[in-house]
Amino acid sequence: DAGVIQSPRHEVTEMGQEVTLRCKPISGHDYLFWYRQTMMRGLELLIYFNNNVPIDDSGMPEDRFSAKMPNASFSTLKIQPSEPRDSAVYFCASRPDRYSPLHFGNGTRLTVT
Amino acid sequence: QKEVEQNSGPLSVPEGAIASLNCTYSDRGSQSFFWYRQYSGKSPELIMFIYSNGDKEDGRFTAQLNKASQYVSLLIRDSQPSDSATYLCAVNPPTGGFKTIFGAGTRLFVKA
Numbered sequence: 001d002a003g004v005i006q007s008p009r010h011e012v013t014e015m016g017q018e019v020t021l022r023c024k025p026i027s028g029h030d031y032l033f034w035y036r037q038t039m040m041r042g043l044e045l046l047i048y049f050n051n052n053v054p055i056d057d058s059g060m061p062e063d064r065f066s067a068k069m070p071n072a073s074f075s076t077l078k079i080q081p082s083e084p085r086d087s088a089v090y091f092c093a094s095r096p097d098r099y100s101p102l103h104f105g106n107g108t109r110l111t112v113t
Numbered sequence: 114q115k116e117v118e119q120n121s122g123p124l125s126v127p128e129g130a131i132a133s134l135n136c137t138y139s140d141r142g143s144q145s146f147f148w149y150r151q152y153s154g155k156s157p158e159l160i161m162f163i164y165s166n167g168d169k170e171d172g173r174f175t176a177q178l179n180k181a182s183q184y185v186s187l188l189i190r191d192s193q194p195s196d197s198a199t200y201l202c203a204v205n206p207p208t209g210g211f212k213t214i215f216g217a218g219t220r221l222f223v224k225a
Contacts, residue, residue: 055212095213
């Protein structure tokens, strides 16, 4: 299996621009998670899906952030408009069921100038 | 109270020693417990998982779980410089549908 695939690996954008991060989970995994990692705040859960349905989005910072999962093999995290404080590494992870460990993608390093 | 708490360290041990990493969690109903290792600039990778009280051993790693005390630990025997990394404790609390919550991580340095 190819593992969780994220794109792009790096994204540099200017404040105010729209940013879209993409994720392909492992086939057969029913759960998909989006995390953000910074030195100050560690690994924060933003949102997670079960069978393509958002279950908990309480970690989404504000209305500028949105996430979708149109099908079992694809999810997006969108930031519009982006701000410098959004600079972080964004990880996507998936797991097959509620008790199993997460498998992480390689992450997207976002820099907003 | 944070859902998952770890000592941020850094924890420094000499090569060949035992490194002991600790974690506490707040939701008593939690069922699944994980330890991940993260090297700088890389994604977290799973090294151990444990579901039942007691010890679980895998090579040089031993995970220990005490649900009554809401405590999880990771022991690394014969520590190697390549073990130097940040170790993340993670828990699946039942509140909120068994999402996975991570502690802040403990930085481990193994001195050659």
